[in-house]
Amino acid sequence: MLTLCQHENMADMQRDFDALKSGELTDLMFSAGNDESKTDPTRVPERADMWQSTGFAPYELFEGGTARWDEYKEEYGEIRRQQQSKFVANLNSDNIIAHKF
Numbered sequence: 001m002l003t004l005c006q007h008e009n010m011a012d013m014q015r016d017f018d019a020l021k022s023g024e025l026t027d028l029m030f031s032a033g034n035d036e037s038k039t040d041p042t043r044v045p046e047r048a049d050m051w052q053s054t055g056f057a058p059y060e061l062f063e064g065g066t067a068r069w070d071e072y073k074e075e076y077g078e079i080r081r082q083q084q085s086k087f088v089a090n091l092n093s094d095n096i097i098a099h100k101f
């Protein structure tokens with residue numbers, strides 16, 4: 001499992017946790033992910049991989065509450081993918097067959 005914390009110091013990390021508690025999304029995201037096909041290659045086509053990630057986000061968004069996730073999940077998922085692609089080779093739209101956010 002790859003754990004990604006983009007914060008430079010504890011104060012910045014605390015600010016982001018406080019923002020999440022208030023329903024805000026932050027620029028620096030906490031996330032973790034792994035290639036599940038390494039332990040079960042039957043889950044993907046031959047010569048392919050499967051990236052699974054998880055991260056922190058508020059359930060109730062400051063703007064729009066819980067209902068906003070229905071309209072925002074694809075955009076937010078793409079933001080997360082772009083951030084993680086800085087650290088995970090080949091995690092780009094050219095290599096993605098399918099996704100679910």
